[in-house]
Amino acid sequence: MKRGGVIWSWFWMILGILYFFLPLLATFIFSLKAVKDVYSFKAYANVFSDPAFQLRFPASILWSVLTIIAAILIFVPTAYWVRLKVPKIRPVVELITLLPFVVPAIVYVFGLVRTYSQPPLLIVNSPGLLVAGYTVLSMPYMYRAIDTGLRAIDVQTLTEAAQSLGAGWGTIMFRVIFPNVRVSILSGAFLSFAIVMGEYTLAQYLAKPAFAPYIALLIQNKAYEPAAATIISFALIWACMGIIQVIGGEEQGGQIAGGH
Amino acid sequence: MKHLTLKNISKEYGGTTVVQDFNLEIEQGEFVSFLGPSGCGKTTTLRMVAGFEIPTTGSITINGTEITNNPPNQRNVGMIFQAYALFPNMTVAQNIGFGLKIRKEAETLIKERVDEMLALISLEKHANKFPYQLSGGQQQRVALARALANRPQVLLLDEPLSALDAKIRVSLRSEIRAIQKKMGITAIFVTHDQEEALSISDRIVVMYEGKVEQVGTPFQVYNFPETNFVANFVGTLNSAEAEVVDPAKGLLTMDGIQFQTSQDEMKGRSKGERIRMSIRPERLSFASELKKDNVLESVIENITFLGSVVRIQVRVGNTRFNMDTFNNPFLELPKIGAKEQVTCSKEAVMVYSGSSTMEAKEKAPNGS
Numbered sequence: 001m002k003r004g005g006v007i008w009s010w011f012w013m014i015l016g017i018l019y020f021f022l023p024l025l026a027t028f029i030f031s032l033k034a035v036k037d038v039y040s041f042k043a044y045a046n047v048f049s050d051p052a053f054q055l056r057f058p059a060s061i062l063w064s065v066l067t068i069i070a071a072i073l074i075f076v077p078t079a080y081w082v083r084l085k086v087p088k089i090r091p092v093v094e095l096i097t098l099l100p101f102v103v104p105a106i107v108y109v110f111g112l113v114r115t116y117s118q119p120p121l122l123i124v125n126s127p128g129l130l131v132a133g134y135t136v137l138s139m140p141y142m143y144r145a146i147d148t149g150l151r152a153i154d155v156q157t158l159t160e161a162a163q164s165l166g167a168g169w170g171t172i173m174f175r176v177i178f179p180n181v182r183v184s185i186l187s188g189a190f191l192s193f194a195i196v197m198g199e200y201t202l203a204q205y206l207a208k209p210a211f212a213p214y215i216a217l218l219i220q221n222k223a224y225e226p227a228a229a230t231i232i233s234f235a236l237i238w239a240c241m242g243i244i245q246v247i248g249g250e251e252q253g254g255q256i257a258g259g260h
Numbered sequence: 261m262k263h264l265t266l267k268n269i270s271k272e273y274g275g276t277t278v279v280q281d282f283n284l285e286i287e288q289g290e291f292v293s294f295l296g297p298s299g300c301g302k303t304t305t306l307r308m309v310a311g312f313e314i315p316t317t318g319s320i321t322i323n324g325t326e327i328t329n330n331p332p333n334q335r336n337v338g339m340i341f342q343a344y345a346l347f348p349n350m351t352v353a354q355n356i357g358f359g360l361k362i363r364k365e366a367e368t369l370i371k372e373r374v375d376e377m378l379a380l381i382s383l384e385k386h387a388n389k390f391p392y393q394l395s396g397g398q399q400q401r402v403a404l405a406r407a408l409a410n411r412p413q414v415l416l417l418d419e420p421l422s423a424l425d426a427k428i429r430v431s432l433r434s435e436i437r438a439i440q441k442k443m444g445i446t447a448i449f450v451t452h453d454q455e456e457a458l459s460i461s462d463r464i465v466v467m468y469e470g471k472v473e474q475v476g477t478p479f480q481v482y483n484f485p486e487t488n489f490v491a492n493f494v495g496t497l498n499s500a501e502a503e504v505v506d507p508a509k510g511l512l513t514m515d516g517i518q519f520q521t522s523q524d525e526m527k528g529r530s531k532g533e534r535i536r537m538s539i540r541p542e543r544l545s546f547a548s549e550l551k552k553d554n555v556l557e558s559v560i561e562n563i564t565f566l567g568s569v570v571r572i573q574v575r576v577g578n579t580r581f582n583m584d585t586f587n588n589p590f591l592e593l594p595k596i597g598a599k600e601q602v603t604c605s606k607e608a609v610m611v612y613s614g615s616s617t618m619e620a621k622e623k624a625p626n627g628s
Contacts, residue, residue: 153348157341157343157345158345160332160339160341160345161339161341161345161347161403162347162358163311163312163331163333164310164332164333164335164337164338164407164416165333165358165359165362165406165407165410166334166336166359166362166363166410167333167358167362168333171362176347176349179349180347182349
């Protein structure tokens, strides 16, 4: 590459980093100024000791975990079956998985409320509806991650090999398919975790305790604590990303090289 | 009672018949190859035995028990795939023991069987490696051990050597055959490679366009092909249009050049009938060595060195024939353009109906 090209590459990269990190740095510095003229973690202590945080933060973690479990149980068999039995409809399924990007969350949540607030399916107050809603929102990340993982292995031949050795569908799914797309499932799971932790609309309109509405509430009533909560949220998401990288890096050799 | 029987098997996909009226009986411990070009239905037939496809009509029985509609996991049929299909998340030992674990066999038996299989394929030192740490040949040997660990009633091999390089292919096919003989297991081997089929099989089923063209030993299939397709597909063949002159005397003519064939080959033919005449390259030789029934004037057109064999292209009338002769360091080869007499016995001249190579598949009645 020419010297001029290298300089411009660095210029745009540094500009991008500044654009992303400056507001974050400002937020972090602001979050440390809860005590006048002193940098302290007082705002963080306030957030962690807040009963509302203690209720809503674990609640969001619970919704995330339930969402991930539901998504794995629905999307892994679906992606597997589509690849194995009906590969022709893959483009259609991929399009469906993108719908959460197209339909605004507010439209989606009103659809859920209208549909499930009247008989025969009066479940609008059930936490199950929130988890189901989150599962749909996680679909683009989860399904596509799993589908990418399945692409790295010869699904049909591995299935037939397992069948010829006496395996039924359950064994094939849990002992052949799941272990071979584990990294992809983890990637999708952590992305889904991050999405659910930061999701505001569904929890707010379905009136369930969650972390994102808590931050919104803090913004209305406090000065430094919303900044602290935002940094906590970022730290959590980055930790998830870091775990994806570590696990992905460790397992990539085995999974990818072993596939066909 | 035969070990494996395929009776009147047909398979259709959306109105297209890919296997038609397939009948075969296989003895216990026999090694049978399905040989044919791509799309001839050999893999589909194998997959019907495995249970991955269900026949449209017909029945499949193993040891007298019908398994036609049984799912693949209830057939006790081992399968080896071209793409190895080892489970990437499992070690070599875990791959081999997978089927036994599914059967919930005792851990001691599993360990014993895995060790036995590892010894059989000489990969004891690789037991704890993952498939990606092995070469292609080693992976295929593990796949073989995995399929055999379950003690299947039938072993199916779907072009298992196609992805390997030439040297490993030759050594592994011998190894597969030796292990199959040692274990006395019935095996079906699918290949489009005639040399592979000829070298490894007890019998060969030659298929074309979903139909069985010929079933026979490698010797029969090569030396006495029953159809024009088999003659052309198995081995190299000189083939030319000709006309029957005198069926009783076994005489025919090609471009005005007279050929003598055996009377058996001409049974049921009539004078003036257009036929296809075929001669294997190795059945032709220079007449200077020994004159046989047919002595033909020819011109040397090309000489190709193939290692153990030298292929000499000669022109007889307007037709080019290949003639194969064994190589030796003192072989005296003619010059290109030289006129030489070539010769062959009357038994070397095979006769088939029709005037086109692939269209004409029906052999004359009572032929060889």
